Amino acid sequence: MADRGGARSDARERVIDGRYRVVDLLGRGGMGTVYEAEDEQLGRRVAVKLLTAVEGVGRDNEAWSRFVRETRALARIDHPGVVTLYDSGVHEPSGTPYLVMQLLEGISLAELMAAEGGPLPPSEACAVALGMVDSLAAAHEAGVLHRDVKPSNVGLTRDGRVVLQDFGLARLAGEGAITRTGVIMGTPQFMAPEIMRGALPGPAADLYGLGTCLYLMLSGELPFRSAVDVGAIIERALGAGVPEFAAGTAVPPALARLVEGLCRQEPEERPQDLAEVHRLLEQLSDGGTAPLVERLARNVRDSAVNATRESVPLDEDLPEYDWDEPVSQALSHSRYDSRSEALGAGATLSDATRRIVLGSMTEDNALSRQREAVNLVQRGQLREASQMLSVVVPVCLSKLGPDHPTTLTSQYWQAVCLARLGAGGEALDLFSRVNKRLGRRTDGTDD
Structure with missing residues (x-):
């Protein structure tokens, strides 16, 4: 952090x-x-x-x-x-x-699962997995193994497209492995057992990553639950393996069998035909794409609304920002948990940590960031624009005041972001506040 x-x-x-x-x-x-x-x-x-x-x-x-x-x-x-x-x-x-x-406009599967805090409906999980299969098939056809398939490396765009990212551990088929003795290369919660054993991975290792991601989406739980220590995870992965779904879950039997097959310890026991995996997922994902797109849109919208609520005071009094708060003290208030780390989602910035970022900004670079945010809005990159404005607005409020043109312009574009993301009520409220301030500037009143 x-x-x-x-x-x-x-x-x-x-x-x-x-x-x-x-x-x-x-x-x-x-x-x-x-x-x-x-x-x-x-x-x-x-x-x-x-x-x-x-x-x-x-x-x-x-x-x-x-x-x-x-x-x-x-x-x-x-x-x-x-x-x-x-x-x-x-x-x-x-x-x-x-x-x-x-640069993708969207979120990662890790961010989505951390925000949901529970399982996805099977049809939506299958829609994500179907996109992952298509991506892996293209990589494998090009002779490339990913070797680190995990939620934070699965991007989800606002229109529901699934994009595989970060080929940092990728290996070209036919080339020798690059390994270091005693070093685990990858993320243990989603790492194939053969990699843990030090064997040279093949395409089946990527399918294991697909299976563990599916397990997370369908159960809402990490494959090896709360285990954080690498040794404990490896012991479970090479011992009992990924647990079966609990009785009475909403996971269709055919899908449960597919996940079980993908997560088998021995690579030769996993499905070998990506086309067959694709066919099954396509059947089970029927009707899942549209609600998945809506879920992604809602997640981005809620994130923007929450950021706006943190950055814009709901009353007329400006908040007091402690610009001199020690970094160590601010970081001690940050929310962080082992599940976020295991997902690869990172930590969530608390209000105190946000102040560290705010404290480093000046009037000039706040204006520069505002202009960048406006360009992002005009390009349709609404999530990035909203995140940037959620930092710019408090700087403007604190250092320039609520009636300064830069403050009002920043809040206006923040409202535009909210409106385009579908948060009409919050956007209207913010537009109203901006108009009220503009009215005061015009007629010279301050009631």
Whole structure:
């Protein structure tokens, strides 16, 4: 958490390789950091993955091989269900390799499950799994194994498209494995048993990841429940394995059998024919796409509404922000749990942590962020715009005041975001507040 909060403020205004201006931190992992950035040459938002594990170490090493492998893997796949690679290079003078990828408008499966707090209806879970199968089929056909299929690597766009992301552990079929003795490569809750044993994984390892994701969607529980310690997870994975669904669940028997087959410990016992898995999921997902799209829209809408409620006071008094609150104290209030970590969803920023971000902003960069948010709204990237405005508005309220043009403009566009996301009531309330303030500015009253 401390890393993430600090990186947000440190990274702003950074330009990667003279072209990609960093806008926000999206995530951090063992191999590197992913940023949202503006491609200043083409004028579009992208995701830039800096492989800091390779920084300045030259090209004759394991980490560099992984970078080259991921680049080759993504370049070999042309499918709407696999994130698109736009560019790659090395950022100097640090010598850090980077990948420039498609920035998706939506959320991850990890974020969706963390927000839902329970199982998805079987038809919707099958709709997601069906998209995952199509993505994996395209990757496997191109000779690429993903090897880290987990909820945080499954993107869900607002129109319900499923996109497989982060091929950081990908291996091209026919190439040797890159391993390090004693190091677990992947996420234990969703990792195939053969990888845990140190064997060279094949396509069946990706199917195991599909099965464990399906188990999460259908049960609302992690495959190995509350186990956090890597040793405990491995013991269960190689022992009893992924548990069966409890009696009386709403999971159709045919679907329960499919999940059981996908999660078998021995790779040769899992389904070998992706086309057959596709056929079954297609039957079971009938009617699931439309409600899934509505669920995604509702999730994004609720997130925007909650962010707006945090950033806009419901009365006429401005909140007091403690700009000098120590970082360590603020972080101690942040909500974090092992389930979020296991899902790969990360932690949720608390109000106190948000203040750290707010405290690093000035009037000038608040205006700059506002302009970026307006551009995002105009491009239809409503979730990103709403998140940005939820930080900009409190800065404007606190540092510029409620009647300042920048404050009112920021709130106006925040209301536009809410309206376009379907939160009409909240948007109308915010429009009303802006109009009320504008009226006071016009007639000089302050009642």
